[in-house]
Amino acid sequence: MYAFEYHRPSSIKEAASLARKLADAKLIAGGQSMVPALKLRLARPTAMIDLNDLPELRGISVVGTNVVIGALTRHAEVAASKDVLMTLPVLAKVAAGIGDHQVRNMGTLGGAIANNDPAADYPAALLGLGATVTTNKRDIPADKFFTGMYETALKPGEIIASVSFPMAKRAAYIKFRNPASRFALVGVFVSETAGNVRVAVTGAAPCVFRVKNMEKALASKFAPEAIARIRVPADNLNSDLHAGAEYRSHLITVLAQRAVEAALSGK
């Protein structure tokens, strides 16, 4: 490791004011993306602000028809939560499928969505359920939160406090994962909430996105065959060493149908 200032604030207010004051500082929660970047010297911030002493950012509660999860809640906690398993089991399944044991035991919901990796799972769940992100300043709907590759609507000094997920009538997340990294080559999240159908895709493009024409088809008939012929054009999809854009385009339609099937069977 090389030298940097280490701050461990004990309130969100203090964390936010440090982040505003130290322009080059990085916030760290579970550190599952940040620490590898530090170790490889691919990031050399002059200061780190550790959020792990902020218990108010932690925890899971059911509020009306929403499940509210604190930003510092680990993936493993979400995966094992009785509240989540009872009210929104798809979210436990998403969390249980992220990375490996170490990532799930350390990685946090807030860290994952603030990083907004193009192949991360949580962004698909937020967008696929129409969740709301609450920061120390405001509420941001998922539709406005993920703005581009590794980019979010968060402003400097803004810290995620929690995410509120509406319960779904039915929902499922199916991902075609890279066997080594467990990142989604493509992941599709489908949900039906109070008469509203959403289809969100991760891993396929620089940023998570919704497939509106699939949503429309599913709204009139929630069945796999309703979307069997709908393709997302390959033009703006990712091509890399793992898969080409055409293949990813094909996977979206296949996985979306499987997700609808899984949502219908409740598995």
Added chain:
Amino acid sequence: MEMSGEQTILRPQAVTWSSITDPRVLKACIPGCESMDKVGDNEYELVMGAKVGPVSAKFKGKITLADVDAPHAYTLIFEGQGGVAGFAKGQANVRLLPDGETTRLQYTAKAMIGGKLAQVGSRLVDGVARKMAESFFSAFNEHVSGVKGEG
């Protein structure tokens, strides 16, 4: 992978050409560019910072304008060293097509990375290159046309 794009510049071809070969304009439009100094004919040394997610790297490198065919086309070649992070190379073929009092700017671009950057970032390189190209050419359009670029 090669990516392509087009911008409509609200200036005639000659004006567009003199701008896209002007190092001051290039410096203002290259994302993260900190300095750019002329070291030879159509050769510049530059320092630029790139930030992608948790990764940020500073590149010291060279920009060369090759296959210069005024006022129609050139190839912009970038080669940079990011210290321990690795290296990045890229090139953009730029064509200017006159269209009355405006110019159609067409480009194709590609990029390559090596070293530790490639170890963790090879799945991202095309996305980053596409974004940098789009951000450069739309900044250029805004700079020259005086309006927000499109495309």
